[in-house]
Amino acid sequence: xxxxxxxxxxxxxxxxxxxxxxxxxxxxxxxxxxxxxxxxxxxxxxxxxxxxxxxxxxxxxxxxxxxxxxxxxxxxxxxxxxxxxxxxxxxxxxxxxxxxxxxxxxxxxxxxxxxxxxxxxxxxxxxxxxxxxxxxxxxxxxxxxxxxxxxxxxxxxxxxxxxxxxxxxxxxxxxxxxxxxxxxxxxxxxxxxxxxxxxxxxxxxxxxxxxxxxxxxxxxxxxxxxxxxxxxxxxxxxxxxxxxxxxxxxxxxxxxxxxxxxxxxxxxxxxxxxxxxxxxxxxxxxxxxxxxxxx
Ligand SMILES: [Fe+2]
Numbered sequence: 001x002x003x004x005x006x007x008x009x010x011x012x013x014x015x016x017x018x019x020x021x022x023x024x025x026x027x028x029x030x031x032x033x034x035x036x037x038x039x040x041x042x043x044x045x046x047x048x049x050x051x052x053x054x055x056x057x058x059x060x061x062x063x064x065x066x067x068x069x070x071x072x073x074x075x076x077x078x079x080x081x082x083x084x085x086x087x088x089x090x091x092x093x094x095x096x097x098x099x100x101x102x103x104x105x106x107x108x109x110x111x112x113x114x115x116x117x118x119x120x121x122x123x124x125x126x127x128x129x130x131x132x133x134x135x136x137x138x139x140x141x142x143x144x145x146x147x148x149x150x151x152x153x154x155x156x157x158x159x160x161x162x163x164x165x166x167x168x169x170x171x172x173x174x175x176x177x178x179x180x181x182x183x184x185x186x187x188x189x190x191x192x193x194x195x196x197x198x199x200x201x202x203x204x205x206x207x208x209x210x211x212x213x214x215x216x217x218x219x220x221x222x223x224x225x226x227x228x229x230x231x232x233x234x235x236x237x238x239x240x241x242x243x244x245x246x247x248x249x250x251x252x253x254x255x256x257x258x259x260x261x262x263x264x265x266x267x268x269x270x271x272x273x274x275x276x277x278x279x280x281x282x283x284x285x286x287x288x289x290x291x292x293x294x295x
């Protein structure tokens with residue numbers, strides 16, 4: 001598969017700050033030579049940016065045209081993610097008044113004590129909330145992460161699907177478990193899944209390459225953190241070696257639209273460069289023939 005260059009349209013949607021342009025303007029060499037702590041101070045502890053996206057889906061029930069979906073991923077509670085950033089992400093998602101909130105994994109980082117932090121920081125999301133797990137959750141305590149999320153009333157799908165009633169019509173969410181840790185089972189996730197309005201959740205973006213033939217028109221993912229420390233050319237080269245072809249933003253993988261969020265937190269480093277934390281607020285649009293006739 002040809003390598004997909006990092007998609008900077010998410011960066012261009014940044015809030016007008018110089019913080020991203022710093023790494024992209026001519027004279028980049030000079031910018032990169034800035035003191036490391038200066039770069040860190042520009043990117044370290046900022047609150048998540050709201051990224052608004054619209055997706056047109058051929059199978060979306062016209063009733064769901066305009067449906068609002070909040071997407072949060074890679075929370076990584078712990079010392080590399082300030083609690084106020086997680087709380088801010090929850091508040092920004094809720095302010096959107098979403099019909100559906102989806103979570104694509106990595107709630108934990110490296111230690112089981114993250115379960116307590118998750119319990120303290122991540123409750124209260126509005127709308128129907130549906131989640132999948134990520135590689136860090138599997139490495140630390142998948143059962144623990146699942147039970148904390150379920151204690152908030154969030155549904156956790158592990159190679160399963162669920163059909164919700166949104167705006168009075170069925171809407172199916174397919175949740176594929178983590179590919180990095182080889183817990184994914186795509187056929188099981190789609191087994192018996194209702195067609196029509198449908199959304200696929202996966203932690204690892206590469207999962208989208210496995211969706212051919214499953215009528216998955218939109219897949220939301222995380223995992224990459226947008227490179228986390230996203231140095232021009234360097235990070236892309238490293239991610240390519242790791243087979244992470246989808247760094248951040250929109251991609252088309254066969255018939256599937258893939259969106260990769262930069263996520264909220266950090267598992268190792270508290271600071272990010274050129275990859276600010278993100279809350280994604282999505283509006284779904286129907287390409288159903290009835291809608292096309294009405295247009
Ligand atoms: Fe992550």
